[in-house]
Amino acid sequence: xxxxxxxxxxxxxxxxxxxxxxxxxxxxxxxxxxxxxxxxxxxxxxxxxxxxxxxxxxxxxxxxxxxxxxxxxxxxxxxxxxxxxxxxxxxxxxxxxxxxxxxxxxxxxxxxxxxxxxxxxxxxxxxxxxxxxxxxxxxxxxxxxxxxxxxxxxxxxxxxxxxxxxxxxxxxxxxxxxxxxxxxxxxxxxxxxxxxxxxxxxxxxxxxxxxxxxxxxxxxxxxxxxxxxxxxxxxxxxxxxxxxxxxxxxxxxxxxxxxxxxxxxxxxxxxxxxxxxxxxxxxxxxxxxxxxxxxxxxxxxxxxxxxxxxxxxxxxxxxxxxx
Amino acid sequence: xxxxxxxxxxxxxxxxxxxxxxxxxxxxxxxxxxxxxxxxxxxxxxxxxxxxxxxxxxxxxxxxxxxxxxxxxxxxxxxxxxxxxxxxxxxxxxxxxxxxxxxxxxxxxxxxxxxxxxxxxxxxxxxxxxxxxxxxxxxxxxxxxxxxxxxxxxxxxxxxxxxxxxxxxxxxxxxxxxxxxxxxxxxxxxxxxxxxxxxxxxxxxxxxxxxxxxxxxxxxxxxxxxxxxxxxxxxxxxxxxxxxxxxxxxxxxxxxxxxxxxxxxxxxxxxxxxxxxxxxxxxxxxxxxxxxxxxxxxxxxxxxxxxxxxxxxxxxxxxxxxxxxxxxxxx
Numbered sequence: 094x095x096x097x098x099x100x101x102x103x104x105x106x107x108x109x110x111x112x113x114x115x116x117x118x119x120x121x122x123x124x125x126x127x128x129x130x131x132x133x134x135x136x137x138x139x140x141x142x143x144x145x146x147x148x149x150x151x152x153x154x155x156x157x158x159x160x161x162x163x164x165x166x167x168x169x170x171x172x173x174x175x176x177x178x179x180x181x182x183x184x185x186x187x188x189x190x191x192x193x194x195x196x197x198x199x200x201x202x203x204x205x206x207x208x209x210x211x212x213x214x215x216x217x218x219x220x221x222x223x224x225x226x227x228x229x230x231x232x233x234x235x236x237x238x239x240x241x242x243x244x245x246x247x248x249x250x251x252x253x254x255x256x257x258x259x260x261x262x263x264x265x266x267x268x269x270x271x272x273x274x275x276x277x278x279x280x281x282x283x284x285x286x287x288x289x290x291x292x293x294x295x296x297x298x299x300x301x302x303x304x305x306x307x308x309x310x311x312x313x314x315x316x317x318x319x320x321x322x323x324x325x326x327x328x329x330x331x332x333x334x335x336x337x338x339x340x341x342x343x344x345x346x347x348x349x350x351x352x353x354x355x356x357x358x359x360x361x362x363x364x365x366x367x368x369x370x371x372x373x374x375x376x377x378x379x380x381x382x383x384x385x386x387x388x389x390x391x392x393x394x395x396x397x398x399x400x401x402x403x404x405x406x407x408x409x410x411x412x413x414x415x416x
Numbered sequence: 417x418x419x420x421x422x423x424x425x426x427x428x429x430x431x432x433x434x435x436x437x438x439x440x441x442x443x444x445x446x447x448x449x450x451x452x453x454x455x456x457x458x459x460x461x462x463x464x465x466x467x468x469x470x471x472x473x474x475x476x477x478x479x480x481x482x483x484x485x486x487x488x489x490x491x492x493x494x495x496x497x498x499x500x501x502x503x504x505x506x507x508x509x510x511x512x513x514x515x516x517x518x519x520x521x522x523x524x525x526x527x528x529x530x531x532x533x534x535x536x537x538x539x540x541x542x543x544x545x546x547x548x549x550x551x552x553x554x555x556x557x558x559x560x561x562x563x564x565x566x567x568x569x570x571x572x573x574x575x576x577x578x579x580x581x582x583x584x585x586x587x588x589x590x591x592x593x594x595x596x597x598x599x600x601x602x603x604x605x606x607x608x609x610x611x612x613x614x615x616x617x618x619x620x621x622x623x624x625x626x627x628x629x630x631x632x633x634x635x636x637x638x639x640x641x642x643x644x645x646x647x648x649x650x651x652x653x654x655x656x657x658x659x660x661x662x663x664x665x666x667x668x669x670x671x672x673x674x675x676x677x678x679x680x681x682x683x684x685x686x687x688x689x690x691x692x693x694x695x696x697x698x699x700x701x702x703x704x705x706x707x708x709x710x711x712x713x714x715x716x717x718x719x720x721x722x723x724x725x726x727x728x729x730x731x732x733x734x735x736x737x738x739x740x741x742x743x744x745x746x747x
Contacts (some may be wrong), residue, residue, distance in 0.1 A: 313518040320473055320513075321533045322506035322583065331532075335523045410523055411568040 094407065094414050101403050105396050112392040113168065113385070117161050127151070127379040151177045153381075154216075155370040164382075168389055176410050186371065186383060187390065193269045194360070194367035196279075197287045197351040204291035205298050206345065211342075213302025214334065220307060225286050228299065235296025244289045244362035251285065267364065286363045290356065294348050300342045303335040312336070339409055346402035350395040418490070419446035420591055420624050421472070423468065426484035428469045431477065435697035439465040439479070441648035444723075447592065452618060454639035454656065456632065460693050462648040463628045467594045470626075471505050472496075489591060507537040508622075510585030512595040512614075516577035519713075520569040527565030530533075530584055537588045550663040552583040557613060575606035579613065586617060592624045599634070611638055632675050636660050641728075644668050647694050647704035649720075654729030664731035664740045666709045703733075711735050 128147035132139045148154045152163075167174055173183040216228035255263035265282050272279040309315065318332040358367035368387065375383040379398055407414045422601050428440040439462045447453045457463045468474050469481050472493065486493040489508065496504065505511070513519040521529060530552060531545035540548065546565070553561035556579040564713040564732055569577055578598060595614065599607035615638050618625045627639060633644050642659045644652040644667065652665040663669040670689040691708035703709070709716070715734055723732040733739060 313513060313515060314521040315686065316473060316586075317511070317513060317519045317581075318521070320471060320505055320511035321536070322502040322504070323532060323536055324502065327532065327536075331524070332521050338522070411525075412522055412570050414569060 097407055097413070098404065101400055105400065107287060108396050109168075109389070109392060110165065113165050113389060114161070116385055116388040120379075120384055121157070123379065125379050126173075127381065128153070130177070130379060151382075164385055168386075173386040174382040176375075176380055176383045178375070178378045178383065183383050183386045187368070187386060190367050190371050191390075192271065193283065194353060194356055194369065195291065196272065197285050197356060197359070197367070198349060200283055200287035201291035201294050201352060202345065202349050204287060205294035205348070208291075208295040209302050210334075210338075210341065213299040214306050214329065214337075216299070216303045217306035217310060218329070229302070232241055232296040232303075233400055235292045236300075238293070239358075240289050240293055241358040241362050243292060244286065244359055247289060248363070265346055265363070269366070280390075282365075286356075286359050286365065289363075290352060290359050294345075294352070297302060297348060298344050302337065304339050304363035305340045306333060309333045309337040312363045339406060342402055342405045342409070346398045346405075350398040352392075353391055353394045417449060420451075420489060421447040421494075421626075422485070422487040423466070423470065424485040424487075426466065426486065427482045428465050428471055428474055428479060429482050430479045432697070435596075437696045438699070439649050439696065440469060441699075441726065442484070443643075443645070443648075443650045445643050445650065445653060447624050447626060449591065450618070450622045450624055451641065452627060452639050454570075454635040454642040455628045455645060456630060456635055456642055457645035458479045458689075458693050459631060460696070461645040463645045464596050466645070467596055467626060467628050467633040468595065471511060472501055473505070473511075476716060503537065506533050506584075506590075508591050510587070510590040510593045512578070512581045512585045512593060512598045513739075514597040514600050515579050516574060517569065517716060519581060520577055522569055524568075526566065526567055526572070526580055529586060530565070530580070533584055533587045548587070552587055553588070555617070556580070557585045558583075574602050575609060578602060578610050582614065582617065586621060586623070589621065590623055592626065593618065594626045594628070596628045597630070598627070599629075599631075614638075632660070632671060644671070647696060647699065649704065649732065650723055650730075650732070651705065653723065654725075654731075654732045655679050658729045662729075662740050664725065664729065665705075665733045666711050666739055667705050668731075669739060670708075676726075681701075711739060 126144070128144045128151075131147060134160055145154070152160065155163075171184075173187075175182050179186065187203075212228050212231075212320070216225045217281050219225050252262040252264075255261070265285065266278050269282065270278050315328060315333055318328045323332075353368060355369070356367055357373055359365075359369040360369040370389075372387050375382075375387060418610060424444045425442050425444070426440055426444070427438065427442055428439040430439055441462070443462075443466055445453070455463045455466065465474065465479070470486055470488070470493065471483070474481060481494070484494075488504065493501075493504070520526075527546065527549055530549040531540075531542065534540045534545040534548055535542070538545075538548075549565055550561040553564060558564055558576060558579055564572070564576075569580075572580065578705045581598075585595075591616075598614065599610050602610060611634060614625065614627075617623070627634065629635065639656040641654065642652075642656045643650050644659070644665065646667050652659060652663065652668045654664075659668060660672070667689070674688045689708065694704050694707070701719060702719075703712070703720055706712045711733075713735065721732045721734045725728045725731050725736065
């Protein structure tokens with residue numbers, strides 16, 4: 094077991110370095126220059142020497158390999174540098190925007206699990222009944238509906254409803270407050286976007302739960318459990334669900350990691366100042382340091398949630414734990 | 417003494433894409449207390465389905481028991497509520513399945529899988545169930561019980577897993593054990609051990625056993641009585657020694673000839689049962705074995721031979737007397 098964990102953790106490092114090299118090279122392959130953008134965005138003329146000065150100021154005049162090594166070294170020593178655009182520390186730029194994105198992702202995950210596992214299980218148990226049809230229709234709807242559209246519709250819905258009831262439309266707060274300081278204000282900001290992305294997330298996990306459950310229910314050991322006269326609740330919860338959850342855990346883990354970097358559109362729709370938005374701005378501005386840090390953050394979250402998934406696997410399946 | 421189990425005119429059907437499959441098509445047999453009865457037949461002959469029907473474990477859909485009576489210890493199994501049925505399963509009737517690897521849950525410990533039965537049927541608490549589980553492992557010949565109970569199925573050998581299945585089946589002192597090809601998935605050396613264990617346990621605990629197999633050697637050595645199934649019906653039924661030495665149905669005879677025997681010359685050719693088992697969705701009015709039968713005559717195509725005979729040795733063949741004579745002459 095400890096060997097298994099150690100192996101998984103050690104694999105994190107080559108993955109991170111590979112990702113770092115990739116983003117470093119790709120960013121520099123994109124045509125354009127942040128100094129041109131900074132100096133020339135006003136439309137006026139500027140001194141060509143100013144470009145060199147600007148390059149020197151943000152370190153772009155150094156050889157590529159030096160830039161790369163300092164980037165990688167900075168990453169491992171938790172010094173991510175300053176944003177080439179705003180001049181503020183990258184860590185500050187990210188940390189002010191991370192909580193809302195993280196919260197929406199976590200909330201969406203919780204919503205997805207709470208919806209997907211029970212509904213997927215029921216759907217499998219009642220295969221081809223009206224319940225199953227309803228659940229499957231909901232799931233297909235969730236996968237087919239773009240979350241930005243759902244977001245817009247749900248905002249308009251809330252606005253219209255509150256407008257009709259109280260005469261003035263209710264607006265979610267714009268500035269982020271941590272949940273422990275003002276839960277209501279916090280949740281009223283995060284809840285709608287979380288539901289919006291959580292629906293799709295739930296739909297994907299629900300379909301996985303259903304098909305995994307259907308497969309497990311045909312297994313011999315389920316027949317054995319029934320032949321032992323166990324009550325149905327134990328057959329499902331203890332014997333079937335634990336086996337069926339393995340693929341579901343994978344889907345949930347991958348979707349979660351995807352959410353952190355993939356909230357761009359949802360954040361735009363709900364006017365949230367999160368990571369996704371920062372990402373788009375950073376790439377548009379050719380802000381190498383910020384983009385690199387954001388990509389590395391996403392990669393780290395991916396790797397980390399994969400690690401969690403692997404550990405969950407080991408916890409759920411003794412064949413992995415004792416291998 | 418009244419029989420422990422009476423199966424009367426049992427019909428079990430499966431609705432499949434290819435049509436209605438009469439997997440069990442009107443079979444009747446009895447099992448006395450403490451008796452070992454073998455059900456023999458090829459794959460697809462309905463032998464497993466007939467056994468699963470006794471526990472009402474046929475997955476529905478697609479399967480369904482459409483007709484017939486199953487009486488166990490005087491109770492009508494078909495009339496029991498789901499809760500009463502659960503008491504019978506694992507309580508009065510234990511079940512041992514074919515493939516111990518897939519029949520045990522891979523993510524639960526051996527101990528958990530044994531104790532849950534005891535908790536369910538006997539209302540034992542965890543500690544009492546654990547003590548009983550230790551005792552059961554001793555009974556099925558597994559040493560180091562405390563350690564084994566903490567292990568998972570994949571950490572045990574095939575033979576040991578089947579011993580665990582047997583321990584689970586006998587956990588609540590059942591009156592009947594149904595073993596569905598309990599040795600098919602095992603090494604030959606292990607097969608003998610498992611069969612001996614089952615024989616010893618059924619005798620010691622005085623529990624009846626239905627053993628489903630296609631191995632006639634098993635039948636000869638361990639069964640009191642044998643039922644031979646073909647295409648969902650019983651084609652021959654009688655005391656094991658009788659059926660073994662004087663088969664009255666051409667199918668039984670063919671089965672016996674298809675088995676290698678050490679008491680015959682090595683040069684002698686084996687005689688496999690020619691042809692394929694019939695498609696159960698397209699059975700006609702005649703005898704289902706007719707296309708593969710070298711004794712078939714015109715009447716075989718017109719109606720099904722009834723299961724009849726002298727004493728307790730029955731066969732479903734119009735020419736059973738001639739066959740018995742020929743088999744006797746050949747032996």
